[in-house]
Structures are given as C-alpha cells and as structure tokens.
Amino acid sequence: MSHPGPPPQTPYGYPPHAGWLQRAGAFVLDVLINFGPMWLLVGISSGIEASSGESGEVFANIVAWIGILAMIVAVVFQLRREGRTGQTVGKKVLGIRAVRERDGQMLGVGLALGRRLLQFLNNVVFGLGWWWAIWDTKSQTFADKITSVVVVRADAAPMPQPVGNWQ
Numbered sequence: 001m002s003h004p005g006p007p008p009q010t011p012y013g014y015p016p017h018a019g020w021l022q023r024a025g026a027f028v029l030d031v032l033i034n035f036g037p038m039w040l041l042v043g044i045s046s047g048i049e050a051s052s053g054e055s056g057e058v059f060a061n062i063v064a065w066i067g068i069l070a071m072i073v074a075v076v077f078q079l080r081r082e083g084r085t086g087q088t089v090g091k092k093v094l095g096i097r098a099v100r101e102r103d104g105q106m107l108g109v110g111l112a113l114g115r116r117l118l119q120f121l122n123n124v125v126f127g128l129g130w131w132w133a134i135w136d137t138k139s140q141t142f143a144d145k146i147t148s149v150v151v152v153r154a155d156a157a158p159m160p161q162p163v164g165n166w167q
Helices: 020-085 089-094 109-123 128-135 142-147
Strands: 096-100 149-153
Touching (some): 020 096, 020 109, 020 128, 089 096, 109 128, 109 142, 142 149
Antiparallel strands (some): 096 149
16 A cells, blocks of 8 residues: 655655755855955955056055955855855855755765866856756756755755655
8 A cells, every 4th residue: 555645855854955046146145255355355456556556566466365365265164164064155144055965964075175166067058057957856056966966945844754665
C-alpha cells in the first residue's frame, strides 16, 4: 500500500529553494560589498592623479592599492563566511543560504571557492547560467549544478521527513 501524496523533494528535508530575485539581490549586494570600496578608492586615486599630476602620483597609487587590498579582504571574508555558514552578507540580508545538495550541510571553504571560480561559466552565453535558475526545478545556476549546491530559504522550516517507505 502506498502513502498518499508525493514524496518530499529531498531525502534530508532542506527548506524550499530560494527564489531568483532573492539570489539576484544577494548577488548585487555582495558585488557592492566586495568591489564597491575598491571602485571608490580607485576612482578617488584617479581624481588625485588627474588634479595633482606627478606630485600626487605616489599618494594616488597608495589610495588605489588600499582599495585593492580592501577588495581582497572582503572577498576572502565573504568566501570564508559562505563556506562556514552558507551565507555571504548579501545572502544573510536576503534570507537565503547555500548548502550541499546531497545532505543540506554547509559548503566548506573549498567547495565555496570552487563554486565561486566556476561562476564564470554562468556568463559564457549571454549570462544563460544565471538565467537558468529561473526555470530550473532546483533553482540552480550552472555553477550550482557542477558543484552540487542548492540555495535555499534560510528562514523557512525544514521540509518534514518521510515516514515509512515512499513508492
């Protein structure tokens, strides 16, 4: 005798998948956090150099390098945070979390880094990998599929575990 209703989507019962707009919003926030200070300081550096000429070149270079250092620190902080908690600052603000598809656990820094490096594949054909998450049943981008990662709502309760055998 079979149980009524469909079986849960996952064997370990993680929360519902995050929506595309939540993911896009988190991505935009993370880009601003990771690169905004660098863009600002490099812009200031260019202004200093343009207005001061050679006399301001050393100071302008120092300001630009501080911007680059700020970007590196932000990227490493975000990567470490995502590996340990599943959330970058942007994901935290938007209430979503990245987890391993097979067991719903945190990614770890290595998998988070691998996923981040593979995200260039999302851009290959007019950003198709990013758009793919709109119609994908698990809301995964190409990088998510390759690394077996899903992005879920962090505020939702886990799905109930099945009782007995589902057929």
